[in-house]
Amino acid sequence: MLNPELKLNPKIFEEPEERPIRDGFGDALLELGEKNSNVVVLTADVAESTRVHKFAEKWPEKFIECGIAEQNMAGIAAGLAVSGKIAFISSYATFSPGKNWETIRTTIIYNNANVKIAGHHAGIATGPDGATHQATEDIAIIRCLPNIRVISPCDYFEAKKATLYSADIYGPFYLRFVREKTPVITTEETPFRFGKIEYFWKPKTEKAEIAIMATGYLLYQALLAAKELQEEGIDVCVLNVHTIKPLDEKTLLEVANKVKGIVTVEDHQIHGGMGSAIAEFLAKTKPLRIEFIGLQNTFGESGNIKDLIKKYGLDKESIKSAVKKLLS
Amino acid sequence: MIEELYDEKLKILEEKANEIRRLIIEMLFEAGSGHSAGPLGMADIFSALYFHILRHDPKNPNWQDRDRLVLSNGHICPVQYAAMALAGYFPKEELKTLRKINSRLQGHPHRTSLPGIENTSGPLGEGISQAIGMAIAAKLDKKGYHIYCITSDGEHQEGNIWEAYMFLGKNQLENLTIIIDRNYIQIDGFTEDVMPLEPLKQKLESFGLHVLEVDGHNIRAFVDAVREARSEWKRTSVIIAYTIPGKGVSFMEKKFEWHGKPPNKEEAKKAIDELRTLGGKIISEHQ
Numbered sequence: 001m002l003n004p005e006l007k008l009n010p011k012i013f014e015e016p017e018e019r020p021i022r023d024g025f026g027d028a029l030l031e032l033g034e035k036n037s038n039v040v041v042l043t044a045d046v047a048e049s050t051r052v053h054k055f056a057e058k059w060p061e062k063f064i065e066c067g068i069a070e071q072n073m074a075g076i077a078a079g080l081a082v083s084g085k086i087a088f089i090s091s092y093a094t095f096s097p098g099k100n101w102e103t104i105r106t107t108i109i110y111n112n113a114n115v116k117i118a119g120h121h122a123g124i125a126t127g128p129d130g131a132t133h134q135a136t137e138d139i140a141i142i143r144c145l146p147n148i149r150v151i152s153p154c155d156y157f158e159a160k161k162a163t164l165y166s167a168d169i170y171g172p173f174y175l176r177f178v179r180e181k182t183p184v185i186t187t188e189e190t191p192f193r194f195g196k197i198e199y200f201w202k203p204k205t206e207k208a209e210i211a212i213m214a215t216g217y218l219l220y221q222a223l224l225a226a227k228e229l230q231e232e233g234i235d236v237c238v239l240n241v242h243t244i245k246p247l248d249e250k251t252l253l254e255v256a257n258k259v260k261g262i263v264t265v266e267d268h269q270i271h272g273g274m275g276s277a278i279a280e281f282l283a284k285t286k287p288l289r290i291e292f293i294g295l296q297n298t299f300g301e302s303g304n305i306k307d308l309i310k311k312y313g314l315d316k317e318s319i320k321s322a323v324k325k326l327l328s
Numbered sequence: 329m330i331e332e333l334y335d336e337k338l339k340i341l342e343e344k345a346n347e348i349r350r351l352i353i354e355m356l357f358e359a360g361s362g363h364s365a366g367p368l369g370m371a372d373i374f375s376a377l378y379f380h381i382l383r384h385d386p387k388n389p390n391w392q393d394r395d396r397l398v399l400s401n402g403h404i405c406p407v408q409y410a411a412m413a414l415a416g417y418f419p420k421e422e423l424k425t426l427r428k429i430n431s432r433l434q435g436h437p438h439r440t441s442l443p444g445i446e447n448t449s450g451p452l453g454e455g456i457s458q459a460i461g462m463a464i465a466a467k468l469d470k471k472g473y474h475i476y477c478i479t480s481d482g483e484h485q486e487g488n489i490w491e492a493y494m495f496l497g498k499n500q501l502e503n504l505t506i507i508i509d510r511n512y513i514q515i516d517g518f519t520e521d522v523m524p525l526e527p528l529k530q531k532l533e534s535f536g537l538h539v540l541e542v543d544g545h546n547i548r549a550f551v552d553a554v555r556e557a558r559s560e561w562k563r564t565s566v567i568i569a570y571t572i573p574g575k576g577v578s579f580m581e582k583k584f585e586w587h588g589k590p591p592n593k594e595e596a597k598k599a600i601d602e603l604r605t606l607g608g609k610i611i612s613e614h615q
Contacts, residue, residue, distance in 0.1 A: 040464075040468070061468065062468065064464065066491075066495065067494065067495070069488075069495070071488040071491060072460075072488060072491035074457070075454050075456075075461065075488065076457050076458070077461060078447070078458050079457065079459060079461020079462040079465065080462070080465045082439065082446070082458075082461075082462070083462050083465030083469075085465050085468070087461075103488065106449070106450070107448060107454055107457075111440070111447065112439075112440050
């Protein structure tokens with residue numbers, strides 16, 4: 001059953017409302033503009049599609065259009081940040097932190113500059129634009145950097161809360177956003193606890209044999225799978241891993257001690273992503289079997305989100321099969 | 329407001345430059361690795377900056393209204409460390425820790441390691457962008473401090489630099505002055521052989537920048553160029569400072585082989601003897 005403590009969307013299993021995760025980022029920036037005069041926003045010619053255009057209209061003097069120049073954008077943000085500003089850089093994740101990775105490493109992360117990197121168009125969920133614009137390696141290349149905090153929100157509301165949270169904490173953050181509309185899983189009242197892995201679906205019997213750990217919008221597919229599995233008599237739990245770094249090792253170990261196996265779910269390469277982060281930790285504390293749902297050493301392609309997650313094995317059916325594989 | 333340079337002050341700055349060079353040789357010999365030619369070539373400019381141009385307080389390195397000095401080509405940091413030690417940011421003794429374990433003096437400068445360092449650098453082409461960010465922040469905060477960014481000629485082969493110049497062409501930031509160390513060398517050889525930069529001045533002017541040229545070893549001319557740059561109130565100024573790599577040590581001058589190596593014991597001794605006597609102009613009591 002859905003965890004009642006989290007006040008999740010009650011209509012989650014009855015055609016829930018769909019909203020783009022990136023809108024949560026844009027709406028949070030509007031609030032931040034009101035609230036904190038030090039917030040500045042930079043983009044590299046993708047203001048509208050990364051949802052910073054409303055901030056730009058309202059606070060033109062605090063909005064910096066860098067043109068198609070992601071390295072320059074990262075460097076300017078670092079300079080602003082060491083001068084007391086809270087700088088958000090907003091572009092597609094394939095370009096930022098893809099194209100400007102070393103600039104981010106040197107001038108933002110190693111330099112400990114207060115810059116928030118918003119990586120948009122994450123995952124094959126980017127859809128029709130094709131693999132060039134579908135960031136499926138961004139978690140891997142960013143989470144390996146020391147001292148960065150990495151959040152991959154599951155829906156509109158979580159994206160908004162994560163963005164607001166990041167502005168309150170000094171230091172570099174990576175925020176991962178998705179382009180297409182995706183189901184709204186949480187509500188305005190759902191608490192956002194940075195650094196926590198949260199139970200979104202609890203087993204009927206309190207004795208789940210398998211834990212499904214999902215990050216981002218695919219959490220919805222995990223919840224659908226859990227519900228259907230329960231109807232088939234298989235009890236699982238579903239956990240939302242919105243914070244990929246630092247990883248909630250305490251909860252992870254507690255869960256691992258209770259179950260036979262774990263299924264990790266993410267719209268990202270299986271190498272280096274959230275599943276890898278979990279495996280790295282459990283390999284030294286509580287080794288157990290893990291099935292990794294994600295891109296299996298392949299790029300995506302053009303298509304709609306529904307067809308893509310089916311073809312690349314990220315949908316509820318794939319999650320159910322992975323659970324059954326671990327039980328067999 | 330930067331004061332005009334009078335003869336007595338000029339003499340002091342020349343002496344400081346010589347002392348900076350001596351410290352560079354000593355610290356590089358002690359470190360056993362590092363870059364020689366670039367730092368020696370920039371000693372006169374660093375002397376002018378730290379002892380005449382910059383508005384700063386070595387005892388209060390985080391003073392909010394200080395001028396910012398962004399070093400883009402981080403590998404020449406021995407010249408900055410030497411100037412900073414002489415200015416009183418930290419004890420001269422600490423220069424001997426360069427490139428060693430637990431040192432604040434990293435092989436390439438790291439902002440959070442050493443107070444007074446404004447940016448982390450080493451990977452090339454990134455300084456101007458950061459200086460732009462600082463200049464925008466100063467304007468947003470209505471602060472009057474000035475940002476100086478030192479870059480090398482070789483790093484102008486990085487695309488990031490031209491992204492930054494394009495940005496400056498659009499958003500002229502008159503509170504930023506860029507100084508290019510034009511010494512014509514890089515690791516693999518002479519810049520014009522490796523990847524030509526000329527006509528550099530025309531290229532920069534075509535981006536809408538205010539470009540000045542100066543002899544980087546003529547301290548008075550350099551100070552005058554900075555004064556002229558500071559009087560430009562509409563555009564970002566770029567000063568192309570022509571320098572001699574290895575300047576002050578005859579056997580290192582104009583040789584790209586000295587870009588990335590330190591002197592050995594004999595070479596260091598020879599270099600320091602030359603610097604003590606100002607290339608034979610002064611008879612040393614040790615000779």
